[in-house]
Amino acid sequence: xxxxxxxxxxxxxxxxxxxxxxxxxxxxxxxxxxxxxxxxxxxxxxxxxxxxxxxxxxxxxxxxxxxxxxxxxxxxxxxxxxxxxxxxxxxxxxxxxxxxxxxxxxxxxxxxxxxxxxxxxxxxxxxxxxxxxxxxxxxxxxxxxxxxxxxxxxxxxxxxxxxxxxxxxxxxxxxxxxxxxxxxxxxxxxxxxxxxxxxxxxxxxxxxxxx
Amino acid sequence: xxxxxxxxxxxxxxxxxxxxxxxxxxxxxxxxxxxxxxxxxxxxxxxxxxxxxxxxxxxxxxxxxxxxxxxxxxxxxxxxxxxxxxxxxxxxxxxxxxxxxxxxxxxxxxxxxxxxxxxxxxxxxxxxxxxxxxxxxxxxxxxxxxxxxxxxxxxxxxxxxxxxxxxxxxxxxxxxxxxxxxxxxxxxxxxxxxxxxxxxxxxxxxxxxxx
DNA sequence: GTCTATACCATGATAGAC
DNA sequence: GTCTATCATGGTATAGAC
Numbered sequence: 001x002x003x004x005x006x007x008x009x010x011x012x013x014x015x016x017x018x019x020x021x022x023x024x025x026x027x028x029x030x031x032x033x034x035x036x037x038x039x040x041x042x043x044x045x046x047x048x049x050x051x052x053x054x055x056x057x058x059x060x061x062x063x064x065x066x067x068x069x070x071x072x073x074x075x076x077x078x079x080x081x082x083x084x085x086x087x088x089x090x091x092x093x094x095x096x097x098x099x100x101x102x103x104x105x106x107x108x109x110x111x112x113x114x115x116x117x118x119x120x121x122x123x124x125x126x127x128x129x130x131x132x133x134x135x136x137x138x139x140x141x142x143x144x145x146x147x148x149x150x151x152x153x154x155x156x157x158x159x160x161x162x163x164x165x166x167x168x169x170x171x172x173x174x175x176x177x178x179x180x181x182x183x184x185x186x187x188x189x190x191x192x193x194x195x196x197x198x199x200x201x202x203x204x205x206x207x208x209x210x211x
Numbered sequence: 212x213x214x215x216x217x218x219x220x221x222x223x224x225x226x227x228x229x230x231x232x233x234x235x236x237x238x239x240x241x242x243x244x245x246x247x248x249x250x251x252x253x254x255x256x257x258x259x260x261x262x263x264x265x266x267x268x269x270x271x272x273x274x275x276x277x278x279x280x281x282x283x284x285x286x287x288x289x290x291x292x293x294x295x296x297x298x299x300x301x302x303x304x305x306x307x308x309x310x311x312x313x314x315x316x317x318x319x320x321x322x323x324x325x326x327x328x329x330x331x332x333x334x335x336x337x338x339x340x341x342x343x344x345x346x347x348x349x350x351x352x353x354x355x356x357x358x359x360x361x362x363x364x365x366x367x368x369x370x371x372x373x374x375x376x377x378x379x380x381x382x383x384x385x386x387x388x389x390x391x392x393x394x395x396x397x398x399x400x401x402x403x404x405x406x407x408x409x410x411x412x413x414x415x416x417x418x419x420x421x422x
Numbered sequence: 423g424t425c426t427a428t429a430c431c432a433t434g435a436t437a438g439a440c
Numbered sequence: 441g442t443c444t445a446t447c448a449t450g451g452t453a454t455a456g457a458c
Contacts, residue, residue: 007441027328029240032433045436046442054434087408113327116383117238151407158390158398159407165380166373172327173372187369190406196362196370197298197404218423243451256454257424265452 012050014040017106020061024110028058028118055122062118062126065111070133072100077140086149087193093140094192095185097167102174102181109171137164163192223261225251228317231272235321239269239329266333273329273337276322281344283311288351297360298404304351305403306396308378313385313392320382348375374403 018039022031033054037044051057076096080089100108115123115130137160144150166188174184190196229250233242244265248255262268287307291300311319326334326341348371355361377399385395401407 011441027238027240029238030328033435034433042441043443044434045444048435049441116324117241117328148409151409154398154401154407155390155394158395159402161381161384162377162395162399162402165383166377169376169380170372172376179366179369183366184369184373187365188373190365191370191373191402193406193408195402195404195406196365198359198362222423244453245451253423254425255452256426259453260423 008050011040011042015042015047015050015057016061016064019057020065020106020110023058023061023114024106028114055119058118059122059125061107062111062115062122063129065105065107065109066126066129066133068105069097069100069108070129070136072096073133073136086144086147087189089140090144090192091185091189093137094163094167094188095181098170098181098185098188101167101171102176112168113171134160159192163188166191219261222251222253226253226258226261226268227272227275230268231276231317231321234269234272234325235317239325266330269329270333270336272318273322273326273333274340276316276318276320277337277340277344279316280308280311280319281340281347283307284344284347297355297358298400300351301355301403302396302400304348305374305378305399306392309381309392309396309399312378312382313387323379324382345371370403374399377402 015036019031019036022035022039025031026035033044033047036057037047040047047057051060073093073096076092077089080092101112102109115126138156141150141156141160145152145156150156170184226247230242230247233246233250237246244255244258247268248258251258258268262271284304284307287303288300291303312323313320326337349367352361352367352371356363356367361367381395
């Protein structure tokens with residue numbers, strides 16, 4: 001049944017892809033249905049056979065994008081051996097989030113990038129979904145903290161925001177080929193767990209260059 | 212001479228304030244001149260006495276925003292005793308960046324938020340300015356690293372991006388009164404320098420988990 | 423300097439042919 | 441299912457009165 005693809009389904013998918021890509025690039029308001037239609041290989045009027053309005057199209061793009069990261073991070077946890085360390089749990093979550101965001105997923109990056117500038121009405125419809133994703137991260141971090149893998153004297157909510165910010169902002173600067181997603185994740189985790197400071201007097205030398 | 216304020220100057224300033232605020236909230240394309248004019252207490256047509264076009268107005272908002280953070284961070288460095296530690300240098304820079312961004316400065320936050328979705332032509336005009344700001348941070352971090360305050364085996368460019376991301380993203384979630392800017396800066400610096408991990412008995416593998 | 427009025431254009435959306 | 445044609449709206453920008 002999943003392999004059953006009517007012509008309608010195919011067009012729908014093409015439209016969504018085109019919309020995600022364009023929304024991501026130009027933002028919501030600056031994106032015209034004419035552009036989306038052209039990118040999808042059809043005329044603007046034809047979009048309305050598949051979607052009731054620009055906002056409906058937008059909402060589906062946002063929904064898909066958030067669902068994808070959520071699932072990716074969730075699966076990253078499930079795939080892990082039950083006895084994994086909390087650092088590893090966090091590490092794979094970071095990598096899953098980054099990978100979804102940066103590896104040709106216009107849906108998730110569109111969501112991250114434009115959510116703040118989308119009509120309020122639309123935002124309201126997606127708050128629950130965003131909260132659910134935040135809750136997933138909250139759980140991961142809280143468990144780590146409770147079992148002694150993270151310092152207790154920090155505001156985990158704040159840490160989560162800073163962490164998400166560091167990761168999400170990558171959509172603004174990441175360029176495929178220049179740095180691997182793995183390397184970004186490694187640096188993020190190093191900062192998160194160990195920091196990159198060096199104790200004042202001791203000249204600790206550890207000569208491994210992270211490429 | 213600075214206290215010399217013609218009526219024109221006052222209106223100009225009011226328009227810019229209104230524009231920064233609205234751009235920040237709604238994004239560039241979704242903001243209409245009608246809105247800006249109303250917020251500035253005049254009619255849309257009147258804006259053209261002060262600015263040649265919507266884009267010209269936008270460019271000035273972007274310019275002011277970037278100039279303000281740049282100056283704030285630069286001054287944070289100059290105000291510091293000459294013998295300050297590199298950690299302190301970085302700490303005050305972080306705080307200056309955050310403070311400018313979050314303390315009722317719609318200009319800087321507008322710049323941060325909408326830059327990626329502004330007409331290419333406009334972006335081009337501001338790349339040099341952004342590079343200069345990035346260069347300021349690059350210098351601060353590099354000096355710290357060279358003098359042994361930061362690990363040598365990290366990609367400082369990557370660290371800078373992650374750091375800026377964590378800070379910049381705060382415009383998306385910060386709410387005055389809930390957390391102090393100082394607290395955010397402290398958490399950021401703790402992560403950056405020490406990390407928030409606690410040594411776990413078993414593995415001492417730092418970053419690079421090569422499969 | 424700011425207003426009103428309006429030209430001009432682009433967009434989201436609809437209707438009906440094919 | 442997609443096209444063409446078209447409407448209605450709302451926006452940027454201009455012109456001229458005050």
